[in-house]
Amino acid sequence: MTLHDNIRQTGDRALVASRRMVRLSTAKKNLVLQAMADTLDRQRELIKAANTIDLEQAATANLSAAMIDRLTLNDARIDSMVKGIREVASLPDPVGKKIWKRIRPNGLVIEKKRVPLGVVAIIYESRPNVTADAAVLCIKTSNAVILRGGKESINSNIAITRALREGGEHAGMPKDALQLIETTDRDAVRELVQMDNRVDVVIPRGGESLIRAVVEHARVPVLKHYKGVCHVFVDASADLSQALAIVENAKCQRPGVCNAIETLLLHQDIAQAFLPALHDMAARRSVELRGCAKTIAVLPSCKAAMPEDWPAEYLDLILAVKVVKNLKDAVTHINKYGSHHSDAIITADMRNAKRFLKEVDSAAVYVNASTRFTDGGEFGMGAEMGISTDKLHARGPMGLEELTTYKYLVSGNGQVR
Amino acid sequence: MTLHDNIRQTGDRALVASRRMVRLSTAKKNLVLQAMADTLDRQRELIKAANTIDLEQAATANLSAAMIDRLTLNDARIDSMVKGIREVASLPDPVGKKIWKRIRPNGLVIEKKRVPLGVVAIIYESRPNVTADAAVLCIKTSNAVILRGGKESINSNIAITRALREGGEHAGMPKDALQLIETTDRDAVRELVQMDNRVDVVIPRGGESLIRAVVEHARVPVLKHYKGVCHVFVDASADLSQALAIVENAKCQRPGVCNAIETLLLHQDIAQAFLPALHDMAARRSVELRGCAKTIAVLPSCKAAMPEDWPAEYLDLILAVKVVKNLKDAVTHINKYGSHHSDAIITADMRNAKRFLKEVDSAAVYVNASTRFTDGGEFGMGAEMGISTDKLHARGPMGLEELTTYKYLVSGNGQVR
Incomplete structure (x- = not known):
C-alpha cells in the first residue's frame, strides 16, 4: 500500500469513528477514560520495555541529554500520565453545552450548542507522554484523533496507544477513535494535513520549524503556537520592588517555557532607579542582560542588544532590556516584536493599565502580575492542549471547550419562508 | 513598485490602522458608519457614473445578462446600501463584551473579552454592493479591512470605497482602516493571502473555484463557504402535507441560494404515498426530479439520478430524490454527500428528531422547518458576512460576533508563580 x-x-x-463518538454520553466517555487509565497502569512494563528500545536507539544516534530526558518514561512519568487521564475524566464535558437559545417571532426555536470538531490530528515531537495527554482531551470532547509523534519515541508511542485503545474499546469506545500513524516516513505529515475532507483540524505541538512546515502544506485548518516572545513593561509609576519580583519570576522561574518573558521594557523615568536592582537580580540568578544604548549608559558592563534580540525567543536565562519614552512606545514595541502571547504592565496608574490592556494585541495581557500565569490550569480551564498564538477559533490556553465547535438546532412546526 | x-x-x-481602530469607542464607530452612509448617499451620481463604465465594459465583454444584472447599481440599490449601513450602525457592538470573569484563588482577576480580529481581507466577485456591505461589518467590529473585488466592478468599487473612506475619515476613522486593492492583477490575491504577518483572516465570498484557489495559496486562516448541498429527510411518521410544503419552500422559494435543498430523502414506508404529491408539486413549480431506482418504480416518468447527482449543488429547479431504508441511512447519506450546511428532518417522532439533530454533522439542523432559515437575519444576528461551512471559529451564519476574537485581561497585585 502506498x-x-x-x-x-x-x-x-x-x-x-467520529460519527460513532457523537453518540457516546458523558458518563460513557468518562468510563472510557477510566478504562484507558487502568490499562495504561496495568501495561506499564510493556510500555517501559518499548521505551527502552527508543532510549537505546537514542543513545546510538547520540541524541542530547535533554532530548533523552524528554524521551524517558519511568514509573513516575507513567503515574503522571495515568493521573492526568483520571483528572480529565473528572472535568465537566463541554459537549452538548447550550451557548444560547432563542425563540424567533415565527415560532422557530433555535439552540446554539457545543458539538465535537470531528477528526483532530495532532503532530508532536519527542515527548511520548503527549500521546496520552493529547489523546484523552480529544476523546473527552467526543472527537476522533489521529496522532503523529516523533520518530525518536515511536516504540513508546505505539505501546501507549495500544494500551489506550485496548482500554477504551473495552469500555465502549470505537477503537479507531484513537489512531497513531506508525510509519515514521516524513511525508506522512504532508498527506495528513492535506486531507481536508477527512480531518477537521490539525494541532502541531513542537518547535517553530515543525509548525511552519505544517502551515506551509496544510489545507486543513491549523491551531498553532508559533512562539512566546513575552514582555514586561515597567511604567513610571510602578512599585519597583514589586516590578523586580515579577520580572525575576517571569524570567527565571522556568525560562524554557513560552510564557516566560524575553524582553523587559522600562519607562525612561524609572530606568535609572530600576536598572541597578535589575543588575543585582540578574547576577544572582545568572541572567545575561542585553541592553539598548540607554540601558548601557546606566549599566556600562551590560552586553549590547542587537536588532535580532528584540524578536528573539531565547527560552534561556537571557533578557533583552530596552528603555522607552512612554507607554505608547512600549505598546508599539510589543505589538511589533512580540508574538501576541502574554505581556504585562507594572503600574500604579489605572488609566495606563487600561490603555495597555486595550492596545496590546496579545492573547493574555496583565496588570501587576507575572506572565507565567498564562496556562490552562492557572486560568481555571482544568486541562490544556497547548497555548494558541492564533486569533481564530482559539486564542491563548486551549482547554476542552477549544476542542469543540457548535451547531444550530432549529425546531419548528412547519415554518417556511 | 512591484x-x-x-x-x-x-x-x-x-x-x-487596525491599532488605531482598537481605540475607537462604540459611539465613535457608529458616527463613522452614519457618515459613511451620508457620503455614499451624497456621492451617488459619481458612483452611478463609475458603474456606467463597468457596465459598458461588461457589454463589450459580452457578459451574461445575469452577470450584468448583478453588476448594475441604480438608485434603489444605492438606497439599499445606505440603509444597510445605517442598520449596522444600530446593531449592538460585540467588541468589549465580557465572555466570562473569574477570580482565581490567588486573587488574580481574569476577564475574557471580545476584541477585534485585526486586519480582515475580503475577496469577492462581481456584485459591487458587497464593497459597502462587507466593509461596514468590519469597521463596526473595529477591524481594518482590505477589499479585493472582481475586475468587472472595479470602477464601481473604487467609487464606493472613496465615498466610504471620505465619510469615515471625516468622522474620525483612520482612512486606511478601509482599503481597496485597485489593481486587477490576479496575482494580487495570492500576495494578499500569504501575508500572514499582516492579515489575520481572509474571507472569500464567491463561487467554489475562487474559494479553492484562496485555500490552495493561503497562509492566512480562511473563513469560507464552499457550497450548500442541503437535504430534507421525510421520516415515516411525517405529516405529509407539512412535508410537501417544506420541500416546496426549501427547493423553490429561491433555488439559487446556498440554503435551498438539492436532495430529498424519503423513508421507504412513505415513499409510495408521498411521491405522487411530490410529482404534482414539481410539475406545477417546474422542478426537474432525478430519482433513485425506487423513486422511478413509483414515478416511472422520473429521470434517473446518476452518482454525480448526490453531491451536486444545482442552484436551480432540480431536485434529486432518494428512497432510504431508515433514519440511519438518511443520516449516513447526508454526512457523506452533503456540505455540512443545513439539513432538515420532517417527523412526528421526537426520538428520531433528537437523533437526527445529534448525528447530522451540519452547521444548522432542522426539525419540521425549511432549511431556508439559515441566515443571519432569520437567526436574529442582525447582519451577516456570509455563511461558513467551516467548523473552526465560525460555523453557519457569520454575524458581527464572528468578526471578533477574544483576549484574556488579567489584573493582579504582584502575583508570581
Whole structure:
C-alpha cells in the first residue's frame, strides 16, 4: 500500500469513528477514560520495555541529554500520565453545552450548542507522554484523533496507544477513535494535513520549524503556537520592588517555557532607579542582560542588544532590556516584536493599565502580575492542549471547550419562508 | 513598485490602522458608519457614473445578462446600501463584551473579552454592493479591512470605497482602516493571502473555484463557504402535507441560494404515498426530479439520478430524490454527500428528531422547518458576512460576533508563580 493510501485509510477510519463518538454520553466517555487509565497502569512494563528500545536507539544516534530526558518514561512519568487521564475524566464535558437559545417571532426555536470538531490530528515531537495527554482531551470532547509523534519515541508511542485503545474499546469506545500513524516516513505529515475532507483540524505541538512546515502544506485548518516572545513593561509609576519580583519570576522561574518573558521594557523615568536592582537580580540568578544604548549608559558592563534580540525567543536565562519614552512606545514595541502571547504592565496608574490592556494585541495581557500565569490550569480551564498564538477559533490556553465547535438546532412546526 | 511591494504596503497601512481602530469607542464607530452612509448617499451620481463604465465594459465583454444584472447599481440599490449601513450602525457592538470573569484563588482577576480580529481581507466577485456591505461589518467590529473585488466592478468599487473612506475619515476613522486593492492583477490575491504577518483572516465570498484557489495559496486562516448541498429527510411518521410544503419552500422559494435543498430523502414506508404529491408539486413549480431506482418504480416518468447527482449543488429547479431504508441511512447519506450546511428532518417522532439533530454533522439542523432559515437575519444576528461551512471559529451564519476574537485581561497585585 502506498503512503498516500495508508494515510487516507487512517482518515477514513477516523471519520467513521467520529460519527460513532457523537453518540457516546458523558458518563460513557468518562468510563472510557477510566478504562484507558487502568490499562495504561496495568501495561506499564510493556510500555517501559518499548521505551527502552527508543532510549537505546537514542543513545546510538547520540541524541542530547535533554532530548533523552524528554524521551524517558519511568514509573513516575507513567503515574503522571495515568493521573492526568483520571483528572480529565473528572472535568465537566463541554459537549452538548447550550451557548444560547432563542425563540424567533415565527415560532422557530433555535439552540446554539457545543458539538465535537470531528477528526483532530495532532503532530508532536519527542515527548511520548503527549500521546496520552493529547489523546484523552480529544476523546473527552467526543472527537476522533489521529496522532503523529516523533520518530525518536515511536516504540513508546505505539505501546501507549495500544494500551489506550485496548482500554477504551473495552469500555465502549470505537477503537479507531484513537489512531497513531506508525510509519515514521516524513511525508506522512504532508498527506495528513492535506486531507481536508477527512480531518477537521490539525494541532502541531513542537518547535517553530515543525509548525511552519505544517502551515506551509496544510489545507486543513491549523491551531498553532508559533512562539512566546513575552514582555514586561515597567511604567513610571510602578512599585519597583514589586516590578523586580515579577520580572525575576517571569524570567527565571522556568525560562524554557513560552510564557516566560524575553524582553523587559522600562519607562525612561524609572530606568535609572530600576536598572541597578535589575543588575543585582540578574547576577544572582545568572541572567545575561542585553541592553539598548540607554540601558548601557546606566549599566556600562551590560552586553549590547542587537536588532535580532528584540524578536528573539531565547527560552534561556537571557533578557533583552530596552528603555522607552512612554507607554505608547512600549505598546508599539510589543505589538511589533512580540508574538501576541502574554505581556504585562507594572503600574500604579489605572488609566495606563487600561490603555495597555486595550492596545496590546496579545492573547493574555496583565496588570501587576507575572506572565507565567498564562496556562490552562492557572486560568481555571482544568486541562490544556497547548497555548494558541492564533486569533481564530482559539486564542491563548486551549482547554476542552477549544476542542469543540457548535451547531444550530432549529425546531419548528412547519415554518417556511 | 512591484505588485509584491504594493500589496505589502497595503498590509502595512492596514496593520497600523487596525491599532488605531482598537481605540475607537462604540459611539465613535457608529458616527463613522452614519457618515459613511451620508457620503455614499451624497456621492451617488459619481458612483452611478463609475458603474456606467463597468457596465459598458461588461457589454463589450459580452457578459451574461445575469452577470450584468448583478453588476448594475441604480438608485434603489444605492438606497439599499445606505440603509444597510445605517442598520449596522444600530446593531449592538460585540467588541468589549465580557465572555466570562473569574477570580482565581490567588486573587488574580481574569476577564475574557471580545476584541477585534485585526486586519480582515475580503475577496469577492462581481456584485459591487458587497464593497459597502462587507466593509461596514468590519469597521463596526473595529477591524481594518482590505477589499479585493472582481475586475468587472472595479470602477464601481473604487467609487464606493472613496465615498466610504471620505465619510469615515471625516468622522474620525483612520482612512486606511478601509482599503481597496485597485489593481486587477490576479496575482494580487495570492500576495494578499500569504501575508500572514499582516492579515489575520481572509474571507472569500464567491463561487467554489475562487474559494479553492484562496485555500490552495493561503497562509492566512480562511473563513469560507464552499457550497450548500442541503437535504430534507421525510421520516415515516411525517405529516405529509407539512412535508410537501417544506420541500416546496426549501427547493423553490429561491433555488439559487446556498440554503435551498438539492436532495430529498424519503423513508421507504412513505415513499409510495408521498411521491405522487411530490410529482404534482414539481410539475406545477417546474422542478426537474432525478430519482433513485425506487423513486422511478413509483414515478416511472422520473429521470434517473446518476452518482454525480448526490453531491451536486444545482442552484436551480432540480431536485434529486432518494428512497432510504431508515433514519440511519438518511443520516449516513447526508454526512457523506452533503456540505455540512443545513439539513432538515420532517417527523412526528421526537426520538428520531433528537437523533437526527445529534448525528447530522451540519452547521444548522432542522426539525419540521425549511432549511431556508439559515441566515443571519432569520437567526436574529442582525447582519451577516456570509455563511461558513467551516467548523473552526465560525460555523453557519457569520454575524458581527464572528468578526471578533477574544483576549484574556488579567489584573493582579504582584502575583508570581
